[in-house]
């Protein structure tokens with residue numbers, strides 16, 4: 191039992207160490223452009239991706255680095271992508287918010303809020319015709335729940351019994367606006383009933399809880415039972431974007447968030463179960479070592495050649 195949780199801890203540390211390194215690289219100018227970190231939200235991709243099969247299609251948002259890593263995208267070409275290097279997963283053309291890695295079932299980030307949901311319906315529908323048995327997973331935020339495209343996708347998936355899992359990362363904010371200013375009821379999973387599909391509000395800071403519900407939802411989906419909405423309640427420790435002054439935080443909010451964030455909580459659980467502190471801390475050291483090496487390797491690679499700028503363009 192503690193093996194599984196130590197594996198979750200390593201997977202979460204890989205994402206956190208990656209994100210912290212990205213923050214440093216952005217500050218020193220090795221990464222340019224808009225960057226959104228998922229620090230604090232790591233348990234959702236770690237639990238969810240564990241339940242996916244290689245042929246399943248995942249659609250993430252601009253806050254998608256953690257989902258790519260959990261899906262198995264190697265971190266060296268991922269760093270390289272964010273740094274605009276020729277060795278990046280998309281040759282440095284996608285950057286932080288638009289990369290894709292179809293070889294790993296990661297069908298892209300998307301900076302249009304809620305845009306992944308209808309695309310996931312298309313992937314699921316295509317799977318019905320090509321016989322692949324593929325399920326599709328679309329990830330979006332609490333703010334995206336108010337986008338028309340997400341409503342349309344949920345209704346479409348339900349009406350056609352499509353194998354789609356709608357994963358809402360409810361971190362309580364849309365950019366700088368708290369959810370209480372956006373909706374009258376913040377129980378977002380309850381909306382699933384309106385589409386005739388199951389909806390579950392779960393602890394998004396607990397990878398095991400996410401894995402359990404994801405497995406269940408995928409099983410239903412693969413058996414022809416249609417879509418499920420999983421509202422994963424979490425909190426981001428970083429700002430909305432790098433440079434966000436976070437003046438909207440209430441007094442004591444960050445202290446509360448840090449006490450219940452997934453890595454701290456899992457560490458405390460492992461300690462309570464008698465796992466030695468040295469063994470737990472070695473997990474962080476290992477993850478940071480891997481990430482440092484990957485970042486150094488990526489940084490040493492050549493930048494994308496401007497002469498190739500017109501390649502892969504279709505008009």
Ligand SMILES: Cc1ncc(C[n+]2csc(CCOP(=O)(O)OP(=O)(O)O)c2C)c(N)n1
Nearest residue numbers: 253301302303331332333334361363364365
């Ligand atoms: C269609 C569209 N509207 C508005 C924006 C600007 N925008 C970027 S992120 C964001 C907030 C989305 O919040 P949420 O869905 O909760 O995701 P989070 O950033 O919290 O992960 C907004 C409004 C956008 N990118 N696309």
Ligand SMILES: [Mg+2]
Nearest residue numbers: 331332363364
């Ligand atoms: Mg949000």
